[in-house]
Amino acid sequence: MATIIVPKRISIRDDAEALRKACKGLGTDEKAIIEVLGHRNAIQRRQIRQAYEQIYEEDLIKRLEKRLSGDFERAVCRWILDPADRDGLLANSELRESSDEHSVLVEISCTRSSEELMGIRRAYHARFKRSLEEEVADHTKGDTQKLLVALVSAFRYDGEEVNAKLAKSEAKDLHEAIKDKKLNTDDVIRILTTRSKLQLRATFNFYREEQDASINKNLPNKSKNEFLETLCITVRCLQDPKKYFEKVLRDSIKRFGTDDDALTRVIVTRAEKDLKEIKDLYYKRNNVRLEEAVDKHTRGDYEDMLLTLLGSEV
Amino acid sequence: MATIIVPKRISIRDDAEALRKACKGLGTDEKAIIEVLGHRNAIQRRQIRQAYEQIYEEDLIKRLEKRLSGDFERAVCRWILDPADRDGLLANSELRESSDEHSVLVEISCTRSSEELMGIRRAYHARFKRSLEEEVADHTKGDTQKLLVALVSAFRYDGEEVNAKLAKSEAKDLHEAIKDKKLNTDDVIRILTTRSKLQLRATFNFYREEQDASINKNLPNKSKNEFLETLCITVRCLQDPKKYFEKVLRDSIKRFGTDDDALTRVIVTRAEKDLKEIKDLYYKRNNVRLEEAVDKHTRGDYEDMLLTLLGSEV
Numbered sequence: 001m002a003t004i005i006v007p008k009r010i011s012i013r014d015d016a017e018a019l020r021k022a023c024k025g026l027g028t029d030e031k032a033i034i035e036v037l038g039h040r041n042a043i044q045r046r047q048i049r050q051a052y053e054q055i056y057e058e059d060l061i062k063r064l065e066k067r068l069s070g071d072f073e074r075a076v077c078r079w080i081l082d083p084a085d086r087d088g089l090l091a092n093s094e095l096r097e098s099s100d101e102h103s104v105l106v107e108i109s110c111t112r113s114s115e116e117l118m119g120i121r122r123a124y125h126a127r128f129k130r131s132l133e134e135e136v137a138d139h140t141k142g143d144t145q146k147l148l149v150a151l152v153s154a155f156r157y158d159g160e161e162v163n164a165k166l167a168k169s170e171a172k173d174l175h176e177a178i179k180d181k182k183l184n185t186d187d188v189i190r191i192l193t194t195r196s197k198l199q200l201r202a203t204f205n206f207y208r209e210e211q212d213a214s215i216n217k218n219l220p221n222k223s224k225n226e227f228l229e230t231l232c233i234t235v236r237c238l239q240d241p242k243k244y245f246e247k248v249l250r251d252s253i254k255r256f257g258t259d260d261d262a263l264t265r266v267i268v269t270r271a272e273k274d275l276k277e278i279k280d281l282y283y284k285r286n287n288v289r290l291e292e293a294v295d296k297h298t299r300g301d302y303e304d305m306l307l308t309l310l311g312s313e314v
Numbered sequence: 315m316a317t318i319i320v321p322k323r324i325s326i327r328d329d330a331e332a333l334r335k336a337c338k339g340l341g342t343d344e345k346a347i348i349e350v351l352g353h354r355n356a357i358q359r360r361q362i363r364q365a366y367e368q369i370y371e372e373d374l375i376k377r378l379e380k381r382l383s384g385d386f387e388r389a390v391c392r393w394i395l396d397p398a399d400r401d402g403l404l405a406n407s408e409l410r411e412s413s414d415e416h417s418v419l420v421e422i423s424c425t426r427s428s429e430e431l432m433g434i435r436r437a438y439h440a441r442f443k444r445s446l447e448e449e450v451a452d453h454t455k456g457d458t459q460k461l462l463v464a465l466v467s468a469f470r471y472d473g474e475e476v477n478a479k480l481a482k483s484e485a486k487d488l489h490e491a492i493k494d495k496k497l498n499t500d501d502v503i504r505i506l507t508t509r510s511k512l513q514l515r516a517t518f519n520f521y522r523e524e525q526d527a528s529i530n531k532n533l534p535n536k537s538k539n540e541f542l543e544t545l546c547i548t549v550r551c552l553q554d555p556k557k558y559f560e561k562v563l564r565d566s567i568k569r570f571g572t573d574d575d576a577l578t579r580v581i582v583t584r585a586e587k588d589l590k591e592i593k594d595l596y597y598k599r600n601n602v603r604l605e606e607a608v609d610k611h612t613r614g615d616y617e618d619m620l621l622t623l624l625g626s627e628v
Contacts, residue, residue, distance in 0.1 A: 114439075118432060121469045125428075129475040133468065134508035145500070149508070153467035154447065155435045161443040186459070194448035194463070 001276035003311035006041050015040065016051040019060065028067045030301040037080060038308030041272060045080050071260045072302040078268045079309065084119035087112065088127055090265060091120070091152075095139045100226040102148060103233050103248070104265070105136065109151040110237035111244070114158045121152070143184040143227040150193035151234065157196040167199060171206035178218050184227055192234055200238050215239070242274055246281040249290065258297045263306070267294075271309040279310065315590035317625035320355050329354065330365040333374060342381045344615040351394060352622030355586060359394050385574045386616040392582045393623070398433035401426065402441055404579060405434070405466075409453045414540040416462060417547050417562075418579070419450065423465040424551035425558070428472045435466070457498040457541040464507035465548065471510040481513060485520035492532050498541055506548055514552050529553070556588055560595040563604065572611045577620070581608075585623040593624065 015036050022029035022036075040048065052060040061077055068076055078086055087108045094104040109117060124132040133153045140148055170191050177188050195203070207215045216239055219232050236244045245266050252259035252266070270278055282290040294306050304314045329350050336343035336350075354362065366374040375391055382390055392400055401422045408418040423431060438446040447467045454462055484505050491502050509517070521529045530553055533546045550558045559580050566576035584592055596604040608620050618628045 118469070125469075125471045125473065129471060129473055131469055131471045131508060131510070134471070134510075137504045137508050145504075149504075150463070150467070153464070153469070155432070155439075155445060155467070157439045157443060157445045157448070159439065159443055190451045190459075190463075194445060194451050196445070196448075 001274065002041075002272045003275040003279065004039065004041065004271050004309055005311055006039055006044070010040065010044060012044065012047045012051045013055075015044075015048045016055055016060075019048070019052060020056055023063050023067045030068070030072065031304070033064070033068075033076060034301065034305050034308050034314070037076060038305060042083055046082060049080065068301075070302065071264065071298070072300065072305060074261075075264045075268060075302060075305045075309075078264065079271075079305075082123065083269070083272075084116065084123040085127060086269065087116075087120040088124040088132065090269075091124070091132060092128060092135070095135055098139060100229070102140070102144070102226075102230045105148055106151060106230060106233045106237055107244075107248075109148075109154065110234055111241040114155050117152070118155060143189075144230050146186075147189050147193065147227065147230055147234065150189055154193050156194070157199075159196070160198065162196075162198050162202045164202060167202035168206045170195070171203045171210060174203070174207060174215060175211060175218075178215070181220075183219075183231055188231075192231070192238065197238060204235075204239050242277050242281055245270060245274075245278045246285060249278065249282055250286060253293050253297050260298070260302075263294070263298070267306050267309050275310065315588065316355075316586045317589040317593065318353065318355065318585050318623055319625055320353055320358070324354065324358065326358065326361045326365045327369075329358075329362045330369055330374075333362070333366060334370055337377050337381045344382070344386065345618070347378070347382075347390060348615065348619050348622050348628070351390060352619060356397055360396060363394065382615075384616065385578065385612070386614065386619060388575075389578045389582060389616060389619045389623075392578065393585075393619075396437065397583070397586075398430065398437040399441060400583065401430075401434040402438040402446065404583075405438070405446060406442060406449070409449055412453060414543070416454070416458070416540075416544045419462055420465060420544060420547045420551055421558075421562075423462075423468065424548055425555040428469050431466070432469060457503075458544050460500075461503050461507065461541065461544055461548065464503055468507050470508070471513075473510070474512065476510075476512050476516045478516060481516035482520045484509070485517045485524060488517070488521060488529060489525060489532075492529070495534075497533075497545055502545075506545070506552065511552060518549075518553050556591050556595055559584060559588075559592045560599060563592070563596060564600060567607050567611050574612070574616075577608070577612070581620050581623050589624065 018032055018036050022032035036048075037045065049060050052058070061080060064076055064080070065073060078089070081089065090104050091108050094102065108120060112120065121132050124130075124135075128135070133149050136148050136152050137145060173187060173191065177183050177185060191203070192200070204215050211218065216232070216235055219235060220228055233244075236247075248262050248266050252262035266278070267275065279290045282293075286293070291307060291310050291312050294310065295303065298306060307314045332346055332350050336346035350362075351359065363374050366372070375394060378391055378394070379387060392403070395403065404418050405422050408416065422434060426434065435446050438444070438449075442449070447463050450462050450466050451459060487501060487505065491497050491499060505517070506514070518529050525532060530546070530549055533549060534542055535546055547558075550561075562576050562580050566573035566580070580592070581589065593604045596607075600607070605621060605624050605626050608624065609617065612620060621628045
């Protein structure tokens, strides 16, 4: 369930005008920006952007980028985008960092639906004039490249049919691979990148039954090996996306200074999806409400924006 | 340009009724079936199928399958399908044959537009309850698997931006690979499966300029090696799809007894697309009109159906 609170009646034109007023003249009225954008869904935000462009012949995002700064700017400008375009942008940002860390790419390719991932690839073409898979291939190498290119290129079957016999046999294959410490095989990559999510959950369940431990626990976690780390995130995202997002939030807040990029990303991308359940998981795990943690670790307009997306009255 | 001739005004209901009449009682009126279906475009055929189902509470394709037989049945039943669904079916048929021959898969993944290929993958889910890429992975192995899975999973950028520097450098990479007879590398597969078609054509042009021969000529043709053969078809489909289709037609007719599967496939899948240009190429290359060749090598209702799709009055 979503966490954002959207009023029953809104006027797109009034919203565009309120935003113009908030971004005109000497000062900027950040509160007004949060009041409008923090309470609108993706379709409404798109309409507001279009209306703003029509009335003022100016791109609203460019105006906001000029007026706002830091984490607050990033949160607002990411939030305002179409989800598919935003995911393409997030993927591209991670690629441009050229680090060994690929959690955003894995997250985007494993926690979105098949049609959503397709939409992201389409949006990527439009914005970057290249395909997502070719960019991934250009920025990675070896086994990590194989895994990531296959993940972003997948269009998994998302129906209900599950083949139990296959799940059992592939659970065994995965167990063998973990036991022999040979996880970079074509077979492991094929299983994780082509099977449907329901099929993989059946496979992971068989694994747990047979081995008396979840596959996630048996994988070499925090291995400082680029491929293995990417593989672990893949399994976690496929096994239980909400649990995965809870952990990203927890880690982002636990980190010294807070990892605002990750915190913003999860809140912005899940606020219209399943942030309610992620919040519940967070409370269960940490005995602290996510809102309290955000309140403690962030400040000012940025804090207000995140809390608004989390469904708090600020 | 398409070759089929569609009358300006048609009545979907009349068409459904004519087909019912042609498939009712003791005999079957094949001429009437060709007269209707051979002159309707994809949208009209879908509407006719829907209308038929509504009026007679029966699947038109099932009825036709019962009434018709052999190559004629196959041509009509393939023709009547939505193009994306038909391509999914063609891919599946080839996969179930479990041979070393993968030209249909390559053809479908390299000569359709990115959005068309996406639609085929979607139709594949609906019909087979699995993803196309997982079926390809299950039925192939080694380098051929790598190439084919990447080909069917591709969503190539299809805009106009071309990077000439990149094309030049990748033309060199391809030349090195051909020279060293090492075509099964990750790099060769990456180039052929992720770059946009325009980018690849620029690459192939640079290759020709530098080597004074087309890449197609320099590849080890007819090598009886599964991977190399698949790779050659890939290059030919990407380089010049119409030329590729002309050759498939030529080979299918040249073969002893005619390869009706290939002949039907190309005519049925291109009749609404570019069969006009393929016909022109055929004439240029063989000094015989494609219609004459079809007339000479096929018979009966099957012949009439193909000639109708080729735009002849039969």
